[in-house]
Amino acid sequence: MTGAIADDLLTAQASADPYAVFDALRRDDPVHWSETHRAWLVTRYADVSAAFANKAFSNDRVRPVLAKQQARRAESGEAADRPATASERVLALMSGWMVVSDPPVHTRLRKLAAGAFKGQRIAVMDAQITALVDELLDGFLAGAGEQDLISEVAYPLPATVIATMLGAPPSDRDLFREWSDELALVAFGTGGAARAERHERALRGLNEMDAYFRGLVAQRRAEPGEDMLSAMMSTDESDDKLSDDELVAMCALLLFAGHETTTNSIANATLALLRNPDALAALRADPSLLNPAVEELLRYDGPIKVINRWVVAETELAGRTISPGERVHLVLASANRDPEKFTDPDTLDLTRSPNPHVAFGKGIHACIGAQLARMETRIAVGRIVERLPGLALAHEPVWKDALASRSMETLVVTH
Template sequence: MTGSVVPAPAFDPWSPEFVAWPYDVFADLRQNAPIWRFERTGQWVFSRHADVDALLRDRRLGRTYLHVATHEEMGHQAPPDHLEPFWTLNNNGMLDREPPDHTRLRRLVSKAFTPRTVERLAPRVREFTDQLVDNLLDAGSDGSPVDLISTVAEPLPVAVIAEMLGIPDADRHLLRPWSADICGMYELNPSAEAEEKAIRASVEFTEYLVALAAERRKNPGDDLISALASVADAGDQLTDPELVGTCVLLLNAGHEATVNVTGNGWWALFRNPDELARLRAGEVGYGTAIEELMRWDTPLQLFERWVLEDIEVHGVRIPRGEEVALLFGSANRDPEVFADAERLDLGRSPNPHISFSAGIHYCLGAPLARLELATSFETMVRRVPNLALAETPRWKGSFVIRGLDALQVTV
C-alpha cells in the first residue's frame, strides 16, 4: 500500500453534492488512495476500517499535543487570541485531553455519569418521547407535512441532557443554539462567521454554567451538575473550567449525534422500504437496527488525531506534528469488514462499526444515546404506523457533523 499526495477533486467536504452522498468517493479512496494527504487541510486522510480503528487506539497519536509539546515545538502557530474562549472551553473537556489528565477526568466524570444514572432516566426518556410524538401527531393531523427533525429529533436529546444536568426549564431553550454554534468550529477550515458564533456561545455558555455550578454547590440537587460539582476521588476533584468543559461536551456529543442518527436513520428507512417493513413487523430488534443505522449513514463522518511521534503506516511515513483525519463514514462501509457493506441490513450482526469511536476516547455517553434512539424509534414505529416521507430532504452544509436540515413527513 502506498500513500498518495495527488489531488482528489471528488473529495470536497464543502460541496453540497459531496455532503449529500460521500460514499462513492469513500469507496474510491479505500481502493486507490487509502492513505492520502489532503492539502487543503494539511491532513493525512485514512479511509479503511482497519487503519482507522488501529489509529484510534494508537497512543502515538492524540486528540491534543499540548501535554507533550508547545504549538511552536510541533511546528504550528498558537490559535489567535480572539479564539481563546472557545479553546479554553474545548481544551478543558476530557475529549481533548490525553493521559494522565484524560484518565483523571474520565474517572471523576464516570463516578457521576454511571449506568445507574442512565437507567434512572429511562422513564423520563419515554415520557419526553411520547410528548414529542403527541406534538408530531397534532401538527400533522390535518395531513400537512411536519418536520421530524425540529419536532422530535432535536428536542428529545436536548430535553434528556438538560434533565440529566439539571438545567432549569426556563433556560433549556438556550442549549441548542449554544451547542450548534460551538460545534461549527469542528468543521474543516471554519469560516470567520463560524468562529465569531463559537466565541460568543463559548463565553455565554461558560458564564451560565459557572454560575449554575456555584449555586448547586450551595444547594445541591439530584442532577449531574450537582454531582460533578461535588465529585472527588483521593482528594481530586473537577476545577470550574473542567466542570464547564465536561458539561458542554456532554451536551454537544450527547445530542448532536443523536439528532443526526434519528434524521439520517429515518431518511435511510424511507429509501429502503423493505427494511422499514422488517422493523415495523418486529422481525429485527431496535437495538440491532440502531447499530446498523449508525453504521450505514454515520453521524460523525471524520475524527482527527495529532501525530505525537513519527509513525509509519503501510510504508507511509507520517512525521511528528502532522494531523490525521479518520473517515468514520468510510470505515463503516469497508467491505473487508462488512459483508455487502453498501446494503442497509437492520439485522446485521456482528456490527463492529466505529460510530462511537474506539480506544480511550470511546464515547462515554454511548449507553444514553442508545437508550434515546431505541426509545425514539420504537415509539415512532408503534404510534405513527403510517409515517411517510413528504419531500426529499436537504442536508446541512456541514460534513464532519453530518445531518439533515429538515425531514418533512406526513403522519
C-alpha cells in the same frame, strides 16, 4: 495517483452522499494526503482501528492549533499585548475539554466523570425519555401536511434530556440548543458562508454558556441533587475532585457532544428506514429487532463522519510515513462501510451480527455518553416507527456542509 482522487468532503455532492468518495479513497489510496483539507484521510476499518491505538496520533488536538495561530501572529509582528482573536479565545476555552486531551489528563478527567455515566444511572432514564419522546410526537401529530421531523422531534429531545440530566430547568433547552449550534460551527468544520463568522458566533455562545454553567455549578454545590452535575461533584477520590473550571468544561462537553450527535443519530436513522422500506416494514412487524437495528443504523449512516488526531511522533500507517505536526482525519463513516470488515456494507441489514462499528470511536477515547445516545436513539426511533405508520419523505433532505458531522438541516416528512 493521489492528486487525481476527489477528496473534498465539503462539496454539496459529498455532503449529501459522501460514500462514493469514501469508496474511491478506500480502494485507491486508503491513507491519503489531502491538500484540500491539509490532512491525511484514513478510510479503511483496519487502519482506523490501528490509528485509535497508536500513541503517535494524539487526541490533544486543540492546543496545537491554538499554538500555531499564536505563533503566526507573533511572526507577523503584531503587538504582544493585542487582544486575542475570537478564534484563539474559542480554542483556549475548548482546550480544557476531556474529549481533546490525552493521558494522564484524560485518564483523570474520565475517571472523575465516570460516576455520572454509570449504567444504572442511565438506565433509570428510560421511562423519562420515553415520556419526552411521546410528548414531542403528540405535538408533531397535531400538525398537518409537511413537517420537519428534525426541528419538531430529533432536535429538541437531546437538549431537553441534557437540561434534565444537569439539573437545569427543561425550559432552558432552547438556550442549550442555541449554544450547541454555535459550537458546531467550529467543532465540526462547517464550510460555506458561515465560515467567516463562525468563531465570533461560537465565542458569544461559549461566553454565555460559561456564565450559565458557573451559576449552575454554584447552585449544585450549595444544594446537591440527584442530577448528573451533582454526581460529578461527588467522588470516592477524597484527594482529587473536579474543579469548578473542569465542571463547567464537562457541562459544555456534555451539552455539545450529547446534543449534536443524538440529533443526527435519530434523524439519519429515520431517513435510512424511509429509504429502505423493507427494513422499516420488518422493524414494524418485529419490535424485538430494535436493539440490533439501532447498531446497524449507527453503522450505516452514523452521526459522525470524521474524528481528528494530531500527529506527535513519526509513524507509519499502511505504508505511508506520517510526520509530527500533521493532522489525521479518521473517517469513521468510511470504516463502517468497509467491505473487508462488513459483508454487503452498503446494505441496511437490521439483523447484522456481529456489528463492530466505530460510530462512537474506539479505545480509551470511545464516547463516554454512548449508552445514553443509544438509549435516546432506540426510544425515539421505536416510538416514531410505532406511532407514525404513514410516515413518508416529502422532500430530499438538506445536508449541512460539515466536515466532521453527518447532519441534515431539515428532514421534511408527511404522516
